[in-house]
Amino acid sequence: MLIRQGDVLLVPVTTIPAGAIQVARDAGRVILAYGEVTGHAHAIVHPDVTLVSDEQAGELRMWMQVTAPEPVELRHDEHDTLLIPPGTYRVIRQREYQSADMAPLQVAD
Numbered sequence: 001m002l003i004r005q006g007d008v009l010l011v012p013v014t015t016i017p018a019g020a021i022q023v024a025r026d027a028g029r030v031i032l033a034y035g036e037v038t039g040h041a042h043a044i045v046h047p048d049v050t051l052v053s054d055e056q057a058g059e060l061r062m063w064m065q066v067t068a069p070e071p072v073e074l075r076h077d078e079h080d081t082l083l084i085p086p087g088t089y090r091v092i093r094q095r096e097y098q099s100a101d102m103a104p105l106q107v108a109d
Helices: none
Strands: 003-005 008-013 030-034 041-044 049-056 059-066 072-076 079-084 087-093
Touching (some): 003 072, 030 059
Antiparallel strands (some): 003 008, 030 041, 049 059
16 A cells, blocks of 8 residues: 655555664654655654665665554645554655656655
8 A cells, every 4th residue: 555645655665675774853753754845844753653764876765664553643734644554664755757858856845
């Protein structure tokens, strides 16, 4: 089951690559992405959520692990709150393509 909130896509996975480094919380929140336009964040405040990242070929990759026994809330000021079930997810910033001769852009939220 894919989960999408604005420009953030969560894809269930079975493992997190070895060597991924835990991402620090921001004011107690796990931030999946900041909005470039509004400054709002896709955030989870539950203590049983961990975000890790690594860089490969110059691209930052992220994974989230929800170890809480119940679903946790993914919040954003401009989107409906989503309930994220326990599990492991790849966190993907969605991109938009304008034309074949232009580089992909991250979706602005």
